[in-house]
Amino acid sequence: xxxxxxxxxxxxxxxxxxxxxxxxxxxxxxxxxxxxxxxxxxxxxxxxxxxxxxxxxxxxxxxxxxxxxxxxxxxxxxxxxxxxxxxxxxxxxxxxxxxxxxxxxxxxxxxxxxxxxxxxxxxxxxxxxxxxxxxxxxxxxxxxxxxxxxxxxxxxxxxxxxxxxxxxxxxxxxxxxxxxxxxxxxxxxxxxxxxxxxxxxxxxxxxxxxxxxxxxxxxxxxxxxxxxxxxxxxxxxxxxxxxxxxxxxxxxxxxxxxxxxxxxxxxxxxxxxxxxxxxxxxxxxxxxxxxxxxxxxxxxxxxxxxxxxxxxxxxxxxxxxxxxxxxxxxx
Numbered sequence: 299x300x301x302x303x304x305x306x307x308x309x310x311x312x313x314x315x316x317x318x319x320x321x322x323x324x325x326x327x328x329x330x331x332x333x334x335x336x337x338x339x340x341x342x343x344x345x346x347x348x349x350x351x352x353x354x355x356x357x358x359x360x361x362x363x364x365x366x367x368x369x370x371x372x373x374x375x376x377x378x379x380x381x382x383x384x385x386x387x388x389x390x391x392x393x394x395x396x397x398x399x400x401x402x403x404x405x406x407x408x409x410x411x412x413x414x415x416x417x418x419x420x421x422x423x424x425x426x427x428x429x430x431x432x433x434x435x436x437x438x439x440x441x442x443x444x445x446x447x448x449x450x451x452x453x454x455x456x457x458x459x460x461x462x463x464x465x466x467x468x469x470x471x472x473x474x475x476x477x478x479x480x481x482x483x484x485x486x487x488x489x490x491x492x493x494x495x496x497x498x499x500x501x502x503x504x505x506x507x508x509x510x511x512x513x514x515x516x517x518x519x520x521x522x523x524x525x526x527x528x529x530x531x532x533x534x535x536x537x538x539x540x541x542x543x544x545x546x547x548x549x550x551x552x553x554x555x556x557x558x559x560x561x562x563x564x565x566x567x568x569x570x571x572x573x574x575x576x577x578x579x580x581x582x583x584x585x586x587x588x589x590x591x592x593x594x595x596x597x598x599x600x601x602x603x604x605x606x607x608x609x610x611x612x613x614x615x616x617x618x619x620x621x622x623x624x625x626x627x628x629x
């Protein structure tokens with residue numbers, strides 16, 4: 299079997315695993331569905347409570363996974379993630395502002411998700427503007443992203459310092475990540491954005507492969523490296539921004555999902571893009587199951603669960619790949 303066919307088989311297995319795990323989660327977690335109860339009540343539990351959580355886990359996980367793959371390819375750095383460039387800190391800053399204003403001035407109509415999204419997009423705009431002026435090199439993007447990240451983190455800390463205890467509690471709760479408040483319409487919006495971004499990424503996947511082999515060769519073949527780098531920077535940041543605005547800060551999915559796909563031999567950009575979205579969705583659905591069942595009936599913050607699972611996976615990955623010289627690739 300040719301390598302291309304093998305890759306598609308592996309992607310199909312990942313997709314099938316996602317479907318199976320999602321169906322199991324729908325009917326068995328946090329507790330098995332009681333089919334003896336009244337039909338309307340069962341439908342309410344499955345359709346109104348569990349399904350929105352599963353759908354947002356799939357769409358947000360896919361968005362973060364694709365964003366991570368694009369970011370790592372864009373920056374040629376396997377340690378890059380959707381939050382490398384300050385998206386998470388900007389979203390948290392926007393959400394904190396909405397929560398504090400809501401408590402201080404009784405502005406209950408303020409949307410935390412909207413503020414988080416606007417601040418995240420603003421951070422992306424600042425990053426792209428500064429990068430275009432200072433040069434669109436990989437090092438420049440990372441340095442500017444770090445500056446944006448520290449700026450919004452500092453602003454968030456200052457706001458929390460002067461906020462009321464109730465507001466700080468809500469900020470911490472939002473920052474921990476949660477799928478429980480998601481609606482099906484949020485999943486639909488995120489799914490549509492994911493499909494559009496996936497289509498654009500696949501269209502340019504051949505250019506990405508050429509850029510990976512050297513910018514000089516890419517320029518000689520007529521590829522506008524800086525323009526495509528800015529395009530993928532925008533796409534990756536937009537995906538992460540919308541996901542974070544809905545579910546809060548979910549770490550390690552965008553970092554670990556591409557590594558999982560590389561572990562399966564899906565290194566080519568086209569296959570990495572396709573598989574990272576699926577593996578990101580699978581990771582978040584599994585993390586959702588763990589968060590609901592580990593110390594039931596308490597639901598753990600899913601952001602903490604993904605971070606713990608991500609750290610364990612990275613340690614296992616480093617140990618497993620050490621014999622094959624993977625340390626040099628990761629750095």
